[in-house]
Amino acid sequence: MDDFLELMKYTVPSLVVLIFTLLLVRWFLKSENDRRKQELLIGQRKDALPLRIVAYERLTLFLERISAESIVIREQPNTSTVKELQAALLAAIRTEYEHNMAMQVHLPPSTWTLVRNAKEEMIRTVNISASMVKPENPSIALGKTILEQYPNGAAYHVKKALDSLKVDVQSFYSL
Template sequence: MTGVLEIVKYILPSLVVFATAYLVIKAFFKRDEQNRKQEFFLNNQKEITPIRLQAYERLIIFLERIHPESLIVRENAVGMSNQQLQQKLIAAIRTEFEHNLSQQVYVSADLWKEIKSAKESILQLIYSEGSQLLPSDSSLGLSKTVIESHMQIQNPQIDKTIAALKSEVSSIWN
């Protein structure tokens, strides 16, 4: 019996020292792993944040470029017919959108839906106003009706989308 007590007397303190060392080392490695993850995240943020901001900038530019007033001023030319202008406006919107498709990677899914909805609302406006006019008439008729119709819309989708985009950008900083 005394032999067992002698063995316990030496083994028990060793087990306590081993358990303490194990727990200390485990905590150290866990904290080190958390620090490495945090450092990786911060380094990643330093690279991704400027890219995301550029994506938001590009999307604001896209929305401003497809805004009916700026789109018509940019695309309308002397001597164009309603049909020619309508086709040119639609092609310009689609080209702008395709050029910015990759930006969806950097924005939320909800914002991307808003952007697509804004694009579709402008296309729908152009289609609906163009269908009410004679295709061969001067493009000034289409220009005028599209701009007037857009101005009559209370809180147009494109304005809501710009506000949502700005809100998402400001959430990055908060």
């Protein structure tokens, strides 16, 4: 019995020290792992931020390029009839959209939806305006009609998408 007590005198403190050491090492490894994860996330954000900003810049340019004032002035000199201008406008909008479609991976889904809605509304404005004039009329008639119809719908959607892009970009700077 004395041997058992003597053994316990040395074993119990050793076990307490061992358990304390294991807990301390476990805590240290966990905090070190958390620190490394944090550093990795900061590094990834630092690398991804320039790509995201470029995406927002390109989509802002896209929205500006499909606005009625911009696209009509850019495409009208290349056409002579309403039908030709309508085809050129729709092709330009779709080409611009397809060129910038990959940028959606850098945007929140709600913002991308607004960009897509702006494009669809601009296409709708072109088609509605084209149905209001005769296809064989000079292209200037369609340009005029689009510019008259634009503030009634598409301008709102383009502005809303641009505002959403601006809010998203401002959130980058408030981190």
